[in-house]
Amino acid sequence: MAIQHELAILAWIGRAVPEMAGTTDVDFAASQQLMCECEDIYAKLTKFQPTTSKPFKGSREELTKLWTIVDQTVHNREQGLHVNLALLDAFGRSGNDGRFTASGVSVGECKLYATLHTLALIDPDVLRPHARLGAFFERFAALEPSRAVIDTGGEMPGKFAQYFIAGS
Numbered sequence: 001m002a003i004q005h006e007l008a009i010l011a012w013i014g015r016a017v018p019e020m021a022g023t024t025d026v027d028f029a030a031s032q033q034l035m036c037e038c039e040d041i042y043a044k045l046t047k048f049q050p051t052t053s054k055p056f057k058g059s060r061e062e063l064t065k066l067w068t069i070v071d072q073t074v075h076n077r078e079q080g081l082h083v084n085l086a087l088l089d090a091f092g093r094s095g096n097d098g099r100f101t102a103s104g105v106s107v108g109e110c111k112l113y114a115t116l117h118t119l120a121l122i123d124p125d126v127l128r129p130h131a132r133l134g135a136f137f138e139r140f141a142a143l144e145p146s147r148a149v150i151d152t153g154g155e156m157p158g159k160f161a162q163y164f165i166a167g168s
Helices: 006-016 025-048 060-068 081-090 107-122 131-142 144-151
Strands: none
Touching: 006 025, 006 107, 025 060, 025 081, 025 107, 060 081, 081 107, 081 131, 107 131, 131 144
16 A cells, blocks of 8 residues: 555654654644644645646735735634744744754654745745744754755655555
8 A cells, every 4th residue: 555645654654763753742742733734834835826837826915915914813714824834933842942842853843844945945034033933944954864855856765665555
């Protein structure tokens, strides 16, 4: 059986490598929260952000709202990306060590880095108002495995066969 959905792959990795799931209940919950919040961001991006294959996804006004609305009192579907980023910035462990879990490399943090990297490619200043996220992003980008993927242009280390469950 092939695991094809990103969140299912991340959950499988967390089960196969327990320290990536979170070694405590608090770290497990934090990792899961990060993954879910990143899915909310991704859903908003895919709805409005133009891409090379789909350059028109809505009105210019909707796209502007996506990147500018910071009002947390409106319904979630009306909130801009900076509301999600502000919630993430305030989430989790205290301090500004660039970690949301003790390991700093949970599956949720991997998903968070990928999401923030996508946003930073669109707007290099997106993390400027979010100090904790900025510290996380810089720390995670400097990790050797992250550098290996970034420096090769995104080639995944290893073979995709690792995501197949034997005997299925």
